[in-house]
Structures are given as C-alpha cells and as structure tokens.
Amino acid sequence: MNALWLRILPYIAAVAIVLIGLLLAYSHGQSVTDAEWQAKWSARDVLDADAKALNESTERAKEQARQQTINKVIQDGQKVIDQAYADAAASRDYRSLRDAADATAGRVAASQAGGHSCTAAASQAATRAVMVFADVLKRADQRAGDLAADADQSRGRGVTCERAYDGLGN
Numbered sequence: 001m002n003a004l005w006l007r008i009l010p011y012i013a014a015v016a017i018v019l020i021g022l023l024l025a026y027s028h029g030q031s032v033t034d035a036e037w038q039a040k041w042s043a044r045d046v047l048d049a050d051a052k053a054l055n056e057s058t059e060r061a062k063e064q065a066r067q068q069t070i071n072k073v074i075q076d077g078q079k080v081i082d083q084a085y086a087d088a089a090a091s092r093d094y095r096s097l098r099d100a101a102d103a104t105a106g107r108v109a110a111s112q113a114g115g116h117s118c119t120a121a122a123s124q125a126a127t128r129a130v131m132v133f134a135d136v137l138k139r140a141d142q143r144a145g146d147l148a149a150d151a152d153q154s155r156g157r158g159v160t161c162e163r164a165y166d167g168l169g170n
Contacts, residue, residue, distance in 0.1 A: 077160025
C-alpha cells in the first residue's frame, strides 16, 4: 500500500500545484479587475466633483449678478422716492395758491368794510363766504399736495418692485 501511495503522490502533488496556481491566478485577476474599477470610480468621482464646483461657481455668479441688479434697482428707486419727498416738501413750501386765496379774502373783507351801514349785514355774510371759500381752497390744495406726494411715493415703490422682479428673471 505504501508503494501505491508513492506512485500516486506525485500526481496528487501536481494536481494540488495546478489548483493552487489556478486559485492564485483567479485571485490576481480579481484584484486587477477591482483595481481597474476603482480607478474608473475615482476618475468619475473627480469629474463629478469638478462639475459640482463649476456648477456652484456659475450659480454663485448668477446670484451675485441678481443681487447687484436688485441693489441698483433699490438705489434708483430710493432716488425716485427721495425726489417725491423733496417735491412734496417743495409744494408745501410753495403756497402761492393759498396766499392768493388769503389775499382775495383780505381784499374782499377790506372792500366790504368801507360800505354803507345798511348793507353791513350783507357784506359780513359775503366776507364770511369768501373766507370760507378761501379756507376750503387752501385745504383742498393742501390735501391735493398730500395725495400727490403719496401717489408719487407709491409709484416709485411700485416701479422699484417691478424692476427688482424683472431683475430676478435674468
């Protein structure tokens, strides 16, 4: 029986060497394939990171451009609103209509004061009517100025808002 083992042993050793060689070749092939795929994945990850960085910088540039547009629109709108405030202040200081109404009421009162005594009651009524009319005219002028100032400021704010909205669309 020992003789049989001695004859078979070289064949068993040869088969074992072949099996070990096949196992080593398979293992080497698998590691080479894994290394190739790892290299491809790493290259893909680098490309993805570059694309992400490029996209972020592009979007930041767009955002900054939009913000600059909005800042410019706000500055221009503030100029319009400030001009409306200045115009309203100037119109409050410009009182020619109010002064004319006061002057007319004063003239009517002076002309009626020198009249006959029998018409004194009528002239007092006329003087009061003219003074009331002058007061109403002054108040109407003041209110119209206030409304014009509010309308100018509202328009300035509305135009600013429209321009800011249009600036975001770019």
